[in-house]
Amino acid sequence: MKKLSLLLFTTLLLSSCASKIVDIALKKTGVLDSKVTLKTLTYKDKVIVFAEMMHLGKVEFYKDVKSKIDSLENEGYFVFYEGLYLKKSDRVIKENDTINYLKFRKILNLDPLLEYSNVKPLSEYVSKYDLIDQPDYADLGLTPENSQSVDLPVTVLINEFEKEKGSVILNDCDYKTPLGSENYTCETVNSEDKKFFLKEIVENKRNINLVDKIKTTTKKKILILYGKKHYTPVEKLLKEHS
Incomplete structure (x- = not known):
């Protein structure tokens, strides 16, 4: 007893x-923040406001994001955003890139079509903390006129990885487990290759691309909506190119 x-x-x-x-x-x-953190950067004659975005967060957080977007747009800021489309549904329709999505999933064990609220272990805390997935950019007030994607498509990410590590080989398990499934149990790539993809491709290549967009744009006031972990390396790259 x-x-x-x-x-x-x-x-x-x-x-x-x-x-x-x-x-x-x-x-x-x-993830539990109720307000978005804004940080200011400069590059030559450009003023950049970096909004540290979360892909999963509180309703209040995204309301604050929309409020900040509206305010900065009224001040003449143009928005650069993470991702390729204003609506998530457009990604599936326009890319139609099943093979590279499957390869992405096999490398990171993360399904690009699965919402963060359904990804374990995050999914276990959604109700407890009243969390929601990041809304579509269109719902946050972005339009083709006031914003632009500054991201790389999955095709480019996979191509860059395969140049260095060789082809990602898919098997029957990968093909038979539908994209968007919460039950992906297939064998993935080794941990070293996974770390390489995450650090050198998903993070570094996209940071370099973002900085290139900042350097070449004619816009003088820029609001960047990107994951918070990208801020420090982007700040460093901008200083190196000043």
Whole structure:
């Protein structure tokens, strides 16, 4: 009986600790923020406001994002955004790139068509913290007239990876598990290749592309909507090219 009580106490204690760890992690990454953080950069005669975006967050956070977009647009800012389309549904229709999506999933074990609210372990905390997926940019007030994508398509990301690491070989499991499925259990690439893809391609190549867009645009006031982890390397690259 004492052993059973001790086991139950230990389980409850571990559960409590796990919950606290999740609290700390979500707060640290900004998922629980109610307001978006804006940081200002300069490049020659251009003023850049970097909005640290979250792909999963609070309703209040995205309301604040929309408010900031509206205010800065009224001040003459043009928006550069992460991703390729104003609406997520357009990505599937316009790209129609199943093979490269499958390769992306095999490398990162992350389905590009699966919303963050359905990705484990994040999905387990959506209800607890009242989180939602990042709304479409169109719902945040972006239009083809006031904004522009400054991202790289998955085709480019996969091509860059395969130049360095060789072809990503898909198997029956990859083909038979539909994109958008929450039950992807196929074998993925080794951890070294995964880290390379994440750091050198998904992060560095896209940061370089973003900085190139900043350098070559004729816009003088720019609002950037991009994941917060991109801010520091983008700031560094801009300083190196000043």
